[in-house]
Amino acid sequence: MNNHKRFHTLPVYDQRFHTNYSFTVPKRYSNLKFINGGSQGVVASADDSVDKRRVAIKKMHQPFVIPLSAKRAYREFVLLSSVKHPNVGNLFPVFIYLSNKIKTIIQTFSVFTPQDSKDTFQDVYLVMELMDHNLHEVTQHLALDHMKISFFIYQILCAVHHLHREGIIHRRMTGYVVTRYYRAPEVVLGLPYSEKVDVWSIGCIFAELINRRVLFPGRDKVDQWNKIVKVMGTPSEEYISQLIEPIANYVRAVPYFSAIPIEEIIPDSNFLQCTERADMHLTANDARRLISKMLAFDPNERYSVAEALQDPYVKRWFREDEVNGPLSSTRFNWDAAETDCSLAELNSLIFDEVKRIESTHDVFGGL
Structure with a gap:
C-alpha cells in the first residue's frame, strides 16, 4: 500500500499562544490535543485505534536546519536504537526525563516520518507512553508519603544506573540539554563532569517532591550559581583551589554565604509525619x-548512583534484576553519536535511522 494513503494531517491548537500546528500521522491516531511545546518540539496526546489507548506524539522541531540540533537529533536516535532497560523488557527503548516527568521510564512505542525520500525529509515523530502527571502537578496536587517518595527516587536511580552502565550520562552535548534548575555546580561553572551530575539532578528532584517547589530556580546561568550558594553555602577553599584560575576568581568574587542547615532547607513540616517509620528508615x-549526600558540592564527596541505591532510605526496594540487569546487546556507540558530519550527511544518517526503526515496528497497525 502507498504510505501516503496511510497518513492523514490533523490540526493541533495551542490555546495559550493561539498557535496552530499540523501533525501528519498514521491513520491509527486521531483526536489530537496539544500538551506542551518547547525548543525540542511539540507534544500532543492522541487516541490509538489499534492498541486502544491514549498516547503522546512528539513532533520534533526542524531537527535538520542547525548542525547542533541535527547532531542532537542523531544522538537521540542512536540512543533509541541501543538502550533498553530490564523494566521495559523487549518493548521499545526508553527515554529518561530527569527534569519534568513523574515516572522515570517512558516507553517509546514507535518512530516515523511521513516523508519517503531524503530529498523531502523534514519531519520526525515519536509515539510515546502518555503520562498522567508531570513533577509540578504531582508536587502541587498529590500528597506523597515516605513510601511513595522513596520508591520514586529508587526508580530514578535504577534507570539512571542502567544508563551509566551503558556509558551514557543524562547531561550530554551542551549545557542547555538539562533544565537549568537541575544542573550540578560543575555544569553551571562549565567544568569537566562525570556521571555524578545526574546524582545532583536527582537530589534536586528529591527535594522538590518534599518541599513542593523548585530548590534552585535560577533565571540564568549566573543566577543559578547564586541560588545554589545562597542555600548550600559558598564552597570550601579546598574545592575552589582545584578550579582553573578564571573560574576560581569568579567564585571568590561572589559574596560569601554560609550553608543553610538541611533541617531548614527541608523542614519537618514538609513531610507527612504520620507516615514516618523509623524501623524502615523512612523518616x-x-x-x-x-x-x-546527593547535593554535595564536591563531586568527590557526592554519592554515586550505586552508593545512593545502597542508602537505607531507598535500599528496601533494591532488586538485583532491576539494578544490575543485562545490558543491551547493541551498546550505545559514542563514535557514531559523535560523528562530525555536514548538515546534509546528518540529515541522511537520521533519515536512514528513522526508516530502519520504522521497519522493525508496526507503525501503521495494519491500517
Whole structure:
C-alpha cells in the first residue's frame, strides 16, 4: 500500500499562544490535543485505534536546519536504537526525563516520518507512553508519603544506573540539554563532569517532591550559581583551589554565604509525619541524609548512583534484576553519536535511522 494513503494531517491548537500546528500521522491516531511545546518540539496526546489507548506524539522541531540540533537529533536516535532497560523488557527503548516527568521510564512505542525520500525529509515523530502527571502537578496536587517518595527516587536511580552502565550520562552535548534548575555546580561553572551530575539532578528532584517547589530556580546561568550558594553555602577553599584560575576568581568574587542547615532547607513540616517509620528508615532525617549526600558540592564527596541505591532510605526496594540487569546487546556507540558530519550527511544518517526503526515496528497497525 502507498504510505501516503496511510497518513492523514490533523490540526493541533495551542490555546495559550493561539498557535496552530499540523501533525501528519498514521491513520491509527486521531483526536489530537496539544500538551506542551518547547525548543525540542511539540507534544500532543492522541487516541490509538489499534492498541486502544491514549498516547503522546512528539513532533520534533526542524531537527535538520542547525548542525547542533541535527547532531542532537542523531544522538537521540542512536540512543533509541541501543538502550533498553530490564523494566521495559523487549518493548521499545526508553527515554529518561530527569527534569519534568513523574515516572522515570517512558516507553517509546514507535518512530516515523511521513516523508519517503531524503530529498523531502523534514519531519520526525515519536509515539510515546502518555503520562498522567508531570513533577509540578504531582508536587502541587498529590500528597506523597515516605513510601511513595522513596520508591520514586529508587526508580530514578535504577534507570539512571542502567544508563551509566551503558556509558551514557543524562547531561550530554551542551549545557542547555538539562533544565537549568537541575544542573550540578560543575555544569553551571562549565567544568569537566562525570556521571555524578545526574546524582545532583536527582537530589534536586528529591527535594522538590518534599518541599513542593523548585530548590534552585535560577533565571540564568549566573543566577543559578547564586541560588545554589545562597542555600548550600559558598564552597570550601579546598574545592575552589582545584578550579582553573578564571573560574576560581569568579567564585571568590561572589559574596560569601554560609550553608543553610538541611533541617531548614527541608523542614519537618514538609513531610507527612504520620507516615514516618523509623524501623524502615523512612523518616525526615533519613530523607535529608540522602539528599545531603546527593547535593554535595564536591563531586568527590557526592554519592554515586550505586552508593545512593545502597542508602537505607531507598535500599528496601533494591532488586538485583532491576539494578544490575543485562545490558543491551547493541551498546550505545559514542563514535557514531559523535560523528562530525555536514548538515546534509546528518540529515541522511537520521533519515536512514528513522526508516530502519520504522521497519522493525508496526507503525501503521495494519491500517
